[in-house]
Amino acid sequence: MNLIRCTYDQHASQILDVFNEAIVNSAALFDYEARSPESMVAWFQAKEKGHFPVIGVEGADGQLLGFASYGTFRAWPAYKYSVEHSVYVHKDHRGQGIGRTLMQALIAAAQTQNYHLLIAGIESTNAGSIALHEAMGFVHAGTISQAGFKFGRWLDLSFYQLVLPTPAAPNER
Numbered sequence: 001m002n003l004i005r006c007t008y009d010q011h012a013s014q015i016l017d018v019f020n021e022a023i024v025n026s027a028a029l030f031d032y033e034a035r036s037p038e039s040m041v042a043w044f045q046a047k048e049k050g051h052f053p054v055i056g057v058e059g060a061d062g063q064l065l066g067f068a069s070y071g072t073f074r075a076w077p078a079y080k081y082s083v084e085h086s087v088y089v090h091k092d093h094r095g096q097g098i099g100r101t102l103m104q105a106l107i108a109a110a111q112t113q114n115y116h117l118l119i120a121g122i123e124s125t126n127a128g129s130i131a132l133h134e135a136m137g138f139v140h141a142g143t144i145s146q147a148g149f150k151f152g153r154w155l156d157l158s159f160y161q162l163v164l165p166t167p168a169a170p171n172e173r
Helices: 008-025 039-049 098-112 127-137
Strands: 002-005 054-058 064-072 083-088 119-125 141-150 153-163
Touching: 008 039, 008 054, 008 064, 008 083, 039 064, 054 098, 064 098, 083 098, 098 119, 098 127, 119 127, 127 153
Parallel strands: 083 119
Antiparallel strands: 002 054, 054 064, 064 083, 119 153, 141 153
């Protein structure tokens, strides 16, 4: 496995495949319809504009096994030290430590960029994601009941957070 920075040209279609599998088969994403290839242009542009990393794990054959990123938690200035992240592992490669590898790289990137809080919004029955986050030191910060509706049922959204020791000198500028 190789840890890499994902790019639009090399990874957009593979990321889209992972997203769309999750949309169709899980409640990990609260979308109803598969995303279009065009949606990846805006997704990568938003990551680039915000200086947000897109970290991937590739197999020896160059296949993207999983990816992780973060982005703006809320748009007001006082939230500038908080980011909301996501981690996705290809359905054929779950349970192999890829999620942990991605989370470690994401935490390191957040600290390098002087973020203070990583936030995960996880559908409350996603036991695998919850276990991964708890193993990485995240704590449950609250649950919003019936936050979404998909697959004919209400979905609860649980928030998990990890407080980082950065930045050394936060400011209001």
